[in-house]
Every structure is written in structure tokens, then in C-alpha cells.
Amino acid sequence: MRAVVMGSGSWGTAVAKILVDAGNEVTMWARRPELAEQINTRHENGDYLPGIALPAGLTAVSSVEEALAGRELVVCAVPSQSLRENLTQWREFLPADAVLLSLAKGVEISTGDRMSQVMKEVTGFDDSQIAVLSGPNLAREIAEEQPAATVIACSDEAVAQRIQQAFAASYFRPYTNTDVVGTEIGGAAKNVIALACGMAAGMGFGENTLATLITRGLAETIRLGTALGADITTLAGLAGIGDLVATCSSPLSRNRTFGARLGEGASLEEAQAATNGQVAEGVKSCRSVRNLAREHGVEMPLTEAVYQVCHEGLDVQDMVGMLLGRTTKPEVYGATD
Numbered sequence: 001m002r003a004v005v006m007g008s009g010s011w012g013t014a015v016a017k018i019l020v021d022a023g024n025e026v027t028m029w030a031r032r033p034e035l036a037e038q039i040n041t042r043h044e045n046g047d048y049l050p051g052i053a054l055p056a057g058l059t060a061v062s063s064v065e066e067a068l069a070g071r072e073l074v075v076c077a078v079p080s081q082s083l084r085e086n087l088t089q090w091r092e093f094l095p096a097d098a099v100l101l102s103l104a105k106g107v108e109i110s111t112g113d114r115m116s117q118v119m120k121e122v123t124g125f126d127d128s129q130i131a132v133l134s135g136p137n138l139a140r141e142i143a144e145e146q147p148a149a150t151v152i153a154c155s156d157e158a159v160a161q162r163i164q165q166a167f168a169a170s171y172f173r174p175y176t177n178t179d180v181v182g183t184e185i186g187g188a189a190k191n192v193i194a195l196a197c198g199m200a201a202g203m204g205f206g207e208n209t210l211a212t213l214i215t216r217g218l219a220e221t222i223r224l225g226t227a228l229g230a231d232i233t234t235l236a237g238l239a240g241i242g243d244l245v246a247t248c249s250s251p252l253s254r255n256r257t258f259g260a261r262l263g264e265g266a267s268l269e270e271a272q273a274a275t276n277g278q279v280a281e282g283v284k285s286c287r288s289v290r291n292l293a294r295e296h297g298v299e300m301p302l303t304e305a306v307y308q309v310c311h312e313g314l315d316v317q318d319m320v321g322m323l324l325g326r327t328t329k330p331e332v333y334g335a336t337d
């Protein structure tokens with residue numbers, strides 16, 4: 001396919017490399033002309049993926065018009081909270097028959113919208129032109145060509161299959177799914193749970209705590225997902241438990257690392273400053289995911305606790321007491337917890 005990746009952060013760059021390695025004609029859009037220049041001349045993105053040799057065939061431009069001209073697949077690789085604004089600026093240059101694919105894992109704060117909803121609202125495109133990609137995909141590992149798999153979700157299975165073919169590389173295995181809601185909720189919710197896992201690690205807790213948080217994090221993700229119409233099996237798959245395990249366990253995760261800094265006693269401002277401008281989506285999405293849960297009468301105690309730490313000044317130590325002091329329950333995946 002003739003593809004463009006709009007956004008040259010760590011995941012956008014790794015995805016552009018996959019698409020080239022899978023045989024597509026690919027360009028990237030970078031906001032800063034000097035980054036586009038670096039990709040074109042040094043074949044490296046030193047700000048986000050230093051030391052990774054990018055394919056010589058991968059080009060970058062900083063003009064939106066040039067980036068989008070004649071592209072069949074437009075990959076949106078910007079953070080969730082800026083997607084609406086970016087797409088609004090890109091809209092006039094989007095080819096009318098292009099397929100949009102979102103990489104972002106988050107829920108918009110101002111509306112509670114998932115990324116596929118934002119894409120539809122801004123462009124007016126048909127559902128068959130809107131897809132999302134989500135799975136256990138830490139950018140650096142994939143840029144190093146370590147084997148991994150992902151989910152390409154689109155309500156139109158034939159379109160999902162077309163994108164699947166475009167992403168099939170020797171080290172990257174895409175699966176299709178028509179459950180867009182489940183794929184998106186899995187990706188957004190796991191960032192919040194990864195913050196909680198980081199906090200636990202930062203406080204010195206071990207693997208039992210981690211496994212408890214991942215498992216109960218999955219339970220609350222399933223509760224929210226199914227309330228929104230997701231298929232539970234999506235959340236039992238790569239975009240659900242798969243991504244939870246990868247993100248909650250890896251020191252490469254920005255969300256887990258952010259949480260770990262809070263667990264070690266850093267303030268929110270200090271943890272934010274330490275990200276070097278890279279996005280830790282869960283810090284914002286804990287608010288929107290919590291709001292969605294409240295709207296739908298779904299209990300998400302871990303998300304609530306992370307929200308309170310990030311936005312209401314709850315001390316991480318007090319969070320432990322708050323979670324363990326809850327009334328005792330049977331272990332069921334029902335609407336309450």
C-alpha cells in the first residue's frame with residue numbers, strides 16, 4: 001500500500017519501519033523539519049529511537065499536504081488528546097478514499113470518545129475507512145525486530161485483512177478483529193493499570209502484587225469493555241491481557257515508569273519532567289476512562305485509585321490501604337467489583 005505515518009514519535013517510527021519491511025511504499029510526517037531531515041539523511045530518529053537503523057527507503061516530510069498526497073493508508077501516530085486537533089488540520093488534504101488507522105491508546109478527556117469515534121467525527125469517513133491497531137507492542141523491542149503480534153480492528157473485515165497484509169513482516173504478526181470497541185478499550189485501560197503496577201514496583205512490592213493488579217485490572221477492563229459493547233474474547237486476547245502483561249511488566253513502558261517514579265516518592269511534576277516529552281497516556285486517560293465507567297455504572301477501583309493519585313493528590317501509600325480496605329467480594333466478572 002502507499003502509506004503515510006503521521007507522527008514521528010517512537011511508535012510512529014517503529015510502525016513506519018514495519019510497513020517498509022513488509023513491502024509498502026512509506027513516508028512519515030514529522031512536525032519538525034529537522035527531524036524529517038535527520039530521518040532522510042541519517043536514517044535514524046535519534047530523539048525517540050536512538051541507535052535503530054531505519055530502512056533507506058523510508059522518507060520523511062514536514063509538509064502535511066505533501067505527506068498525505070495520494071496515500072491509501074493514513075496511520076495516525078499522535079497522542080490521543082491531540083488527535084482531534086491534528087486530524088482537523090489534516091482533513092483538507094486527506095484523500096477521500098483513504099483508510100485511517102489509529103495507533104493511539106487513550107480516550108479523549110473532553111468527550112469520552114475513543115479514537116475511532118474521533119476519526120469518524122472529524123472526517124465523516126465511513127466506518128469501513130476507520131481502523132485501529134493495538135497489542136503488546138513496546139516500540140523499541142519491535143524496532144529491534146523482536147517477534148511480536150498485534151490486532152488490526154475494523155468493522156469491515158475485508159479492510160482489516162487488507163491492512164493486515166500491509167503489516168505482515170518477518171518479525172511482526174498482525175491478527176484481524178472486527179471488535180473495534182474492545183480493541184480500543186483494552187489499549188486505553190492497560191495504560192492506567194500499568195501506572196498502578198509501576199506505583200507498586202516503586203513502593204518495593206513484588207510479583208504477587210503485580211499479578212494481582214494485572215488480573216484485577218483485566219477484570220475491570222472487561223467490565224467496562226462489555227458495558228460498551230466489546231466482545232470479552234477481544235480482552236482475553238492480544239489487545240487485552242496481551243498488552244496488559246507487556247506494559248505492566250516492562251521497564252520500557254512509559255506508563256509503568258511514570259507510576260514507578262510516583263511509587264518511589266516523586267511528585268507528579270517530577271515524574272512528568274522525567275518523561276523527556278514522551279507521552280504516558282494513562283496519566284490523562286485515567287480521568288476519561290474513570291468518567292466513562294461512572295457514566296455506565298461500572299466499578300473500576302484500580303482506575304479510580306490511579307485517578308485519585310494523579311489528579312486529586314492521593315498519596316500512593318494511602319492508595320494501598322484504600323484498595324485493600326474495600327469490602328470482600330466473590331471473584332466474578334460481573335458489573336460490580
Ligand SMILES: NC(=O)C1=CN([C@@H]2O[C@H](COP(=O)(O)OP(=O)(O)OC[C@H]3O[C@@H](n4cnc5c(N)ncnc54)[C@H](O)[C@@H]3O)[C@@H](O)[C@H]2O)C=CC1
Binds near residue numbers: 008013031080138140
Ligand atoms: N511507544 C510505544 O511503545 C507505543 C505507543 N503507542 C501509542 O501510540 C501513540 C503515540 O505514541 P508514541 O509514538 O509512543 O509517542 P511519543 O511520545 O514517542 O511521540 C508522540 C509523537 O506525537 C507528536 N506530537 C505530540 N503532541 C502533538 C501534537 N499536539 N500535534 C502533533 N504531534 C504531536 C510528537 O512530536 C511525537 O512525534 C500513543 O497513544 C501511545 O499510547 C502504542 C503502542 C506502542
Ligand SMILES: O=C(CO)COP(=O)(O)O
Binds near residue numbers: 138139252253
Ligand atoms: O502501548 C505500549 C505497549 O503496547 C507502550 O506502552 P507505554 O506507552 O507505556 O510505553
